[in-house]
Amino acid sequence: MAELSLTGTTKVFKDGGDEIVAVDNIDLDIEDGEFVVLVGPSGCGKSTTLRMIAGLDKPTSGTISIGGEAIQDRSPQERDIAMVFQSYALYPHMTVRGNMAFGLEESTDMTDAEIDETVTDAAETLGIANLLDRKPGALSGGQQQRVALGRAIVRNPEVFLLDEPLSNLDAKLRAQMRTELQQLQDDLGVTTIYVTHDQTEAMTMGDRIAILDGGRLQQLGTPMECYHEPANVFVAGFLGEPAMNFFDATVDGATLVSEEFTYALPDEIAAKTTDGAEVVLGIRPESIDITDDPDSSEGIPATIDVVEPHGDENAVHLRLGDQSEPTLTAMIDGMRYLASGQSVRVHFPTDSVHLFDAESGEAIHNRQLTNVDRVQEIGTAQSAD
Amino acid sequence: MSNPQDTVAGSQAVGGTETDDWRTRLVEFSKSDFVRSFPFWFVPFSIMGLGVYGGIGYNTLISLTDYEGFNEGPDYTNLDLGMYVQAVNDPWVWTTSKNTFVLLIVFTTITMLLGLFLAIMLDRGIRYREKIQTIYLLPMALSFVVTAQFWLWMYNVNNGLVNTVVGLFGLGPYNWIGDPQLVLGSVIFALIWQFSGYAMVVFLAGLQSIPDDQFEAAKVDGASVFKTYWRVIIPQLKSSSVSAAVVLMIFALKAFTFLFSMFGQYRVPKGTDILATLMVREAFKLQNWAYAAAIATILLLMALAVIAPYLHYQHKQGSL
Numbered sequence: 001m002a003e004l005s006l007t008g009t010t011k012v013f014k015d016g017g018d019e020i021v022a023v024d025n026i027d028l029d030i031e032d033g034e035f036v037v038l039v040g041p042s043g044c045g046k047s048t049t050l051r052m053i054a055g056l057d058k059p060t061s062g063t064i065s066i067g068g069e070a071i072q073d074r075s076p077q078e079r080d081i082a083m084v085f086q087s088y089a090l091y092p093h094m095t096v097r098g099n100m101a102f103g104l105e106e107s108t109d110m111t112d113a114e115i116d117e118t119v120t121d122a123a124e125t126l127g128i129a130n131l132l133d134r135k136p137g138a139l140s141g142g143q144q145q146r147v148a149l150g151r152a153i154v155r156n157p158e159v160f161l162l163d164e165p166l167s168n169l170d171a172k173l174r175a176q177m178r179t180e181l182q183q184l185q186d187d188l189g190v191t192t193i194y195v196t197h198d199q200t201e202a203m204t205m206g207d208r209i210a211i212l213d214g215g216r217l218q219q220l221g222t223p224m225e226c227y228h229e230p231a232n233v234f235v236a237g238f239l240g241e242p243a244m245n246f247f248d249a250t251v252d253g254a255t256l257v258s259e260e261f262t263y264a265l266p267d268e269i270a271a272k273t274t275d276g277a278e279v280v281l282g283i284r285p286e287s288i289d290i291t292d293d294p295d296s297s298e299g300i301p302a303t304i305d306v307v308e309p310h311g312d313e314n315a316v317h318l319r320l321g322d323q324s325e326p327t328l329t330a331m332i333d334g335m336r337y338l339a340s341g342q343s344v345r346v347h348f349p350t351d352s353v354h355l356f357d358a359e360s361g362e363a364i365h366n367r368q369l370t371n372v373d374r375v376q377e378i379g380t381a382q383s384a385d
Numbered sequence: 386m387s388n389p390q391d392t393v394a395g396s397q398a399v400g401g402t403e404t405d406d407w408r409t410r411l412v413e414f415s416k417s418d419f420v421r422s423f424p425f426w427f428v429p430f431s432i433m434g435l436g437v438y439g440g441i442g443y444n445t446l447i448s449l450t451d452y453e454g455f456n457e458g459p460d461y462t463n464l465d466l467g468m469y470v471q472a473v474n475d476p477w478v479w480t481t482s483k484n485t486f487v488l489l490i491v492f493t494t495i496t497m498l499l500g501l502f503l504a505i506m507l508d509r510g511i512r513y514r515e516k517i518q519t520i521y522l523l524p525m526a527l528s529f530v531v532t533a534q535f536w537l538w539m540y541n542v543n544n545g546l547v548n549t550v551v552g553l554f555g556l557g558p559y560n561w562i563g564d565p566q567l568v569l570g571s572v573i574f575a576l577i578w579q580f581s582g583y584a585m586v587v588f589l590a591g592l593q594s595i596p597d598d599q600f601e602a603a604k605v606d607g608a609s610v611f612k613t614y615w616r617v618i619i620p621q622l623k624s625s626s627v628s629a630a631v632v633l634m635i636f637a638l639k640a641f642t643f644l645f646s647m648f649g650q651y652r653v654p655k656g657t658d659i660l661a662t663l664m665v666r667e668a669f670k671l672q673n674w675a676y677a678a679a680i681a682t683i684l685l686l687m688a689l690a691v692i693a694p695y696l697h698y699q700h701k702q703g704s705l
Contacts, residue, residue, distance in 0.1 A: 054601075054605055055604075055605075056601050056604065056605070075604075076604045076605045076607070077604070077605075077606075077607035077608075081605065082605065083601075083602075083605045085598045085601070085602060086598075087596065087598055089596070089598035089599055089601065089602035090602075091599065091602070091603075091617055091621075092621065093620040093621055093623075102603075102606050102608070102616070102617075103605075103606035103607055106603075106606055106607040106608040106609075106612060107606065107607025107608075151606075155606075
């Protein structure tokens, strides 16, 4: 168990004459026993970051340290880490037992009996004790996944690295393994870095999530912080399904003027902006109020384009004003009935709008976190029990 | 009275169906894939079957007669295993068998190890891999007649390159071809030179089909480079090894071409006389047709014994 920190870690790949910056000056401090998820779209540098921590890629500059010791020049076997690969990378010619024992045989001086005991224990923890004498080819995807986890667990490493471990599983098994993995990490208390491109995994699993884009760290924070207080437009748009709605607008006094509508800013938000500034207004689909009262004159007139039922809630795609394409997505209660083609009015509650600088993308104003703070406190109290 | 009529009509109908049934089956059969593809596979199959399996059968038949010389044809009335008894009791058959086995084992083993070593070196990312691959594979493209003659010059006692090189270390000169103790080794070395490129290409293909994460997983698991190859990578080259070994071993059994090209006659030096050369000598120099046929059959059985494990392996993999 140890804390892990990356300081100014950079990786540049040379491709012929071109230099490709895969990871750009990342600073990351991960506490002992913490579960941190690295998330971002393909090519954002998350896997490269993980591979640098594992020692499979060497950082071009910067340091990586585990438990206060700089390890960036050490080979993988000297780093006390274990890694689960996306493809599992099980050795096809060895049995499950052989796969799990291999790391112990190669990196420790444990006796055969000790190794066998450790492997059997880990296999029992993962519920694969009955598969120990099979070969990987004879296992299902979920079972192979467990073996790959088992191979990492037996090593009892300081840091556990997981590279998209659930991406090859079907949706149902993935949801199940998500919970199991969290529980396992909680029981073992090992510092864990988990790489994924799936924002649901990031939101549900991480103690904290680190969002990367273009090789740069965009935000590091708890899932709730990142969701409700995104540092920039990228984070705001990346987290959440369906994604946050964005509108380009210009500040005119205390009013936002966009192509489709004008929006009156409350004083406290207006105070953060300057007159004439180009901004991006963001609003999450679930925060939008829709009124289907024909007499109402509140809010922005809109027409419903498509309603996607999700069961518990419905996603509504709307056209604002006389637009031909839907530009706004809202989530409404699953029991509420709205028909395609219906004219409605939408309203953005002032306590849930986000405002970003149009040029830099940095957040100018985020929604109020008061209620969320409370939720987090409860969450922290529960995990401390 | 409608019932009897119905019955009659019914029985007629049944009779009609039986005839129809037979006809439909014939029509269906004539339309089946088997019949329709017949002209396409039967011709090549029969030519190949006559040439290979007919040849094997006729050879085996002759080996059971006492046929020799040019005067009269083989006598098929009196078939026995006399020639095989003679072969077993012939010390020359045993000497050549021993040479065949030494050639088979030493040549195959060293060629495979060398090929594997070269393949691993290339796979570990030497640049210009393609060009180096061609350099090693080139000997394989040369005719045996060329390489045999070429190595004959290399091994020349007085002015061969091999003696010049070992002479630099104060050794020799050795009579590589003339010395019965050395000649088999010299021939094996020349064959290894020609075939290690082939073994390398087979292993390289096998290595490149192993995903990088196998190497990385082993690295993270703490295995050294040697252990990674020994315990993780080489065991996964099983099918490459089997196919390379089968080709090399079959070649070792029929190394006659190379030896004949090297020495230009049926009688090769005693140290390098193998079953294949003995067989050709018995047949075409001494006209002992039946005896040569018996030796050919023994050679065929050895070749079958060599590929039997391969066939068994393929069968176990479900690809046969």
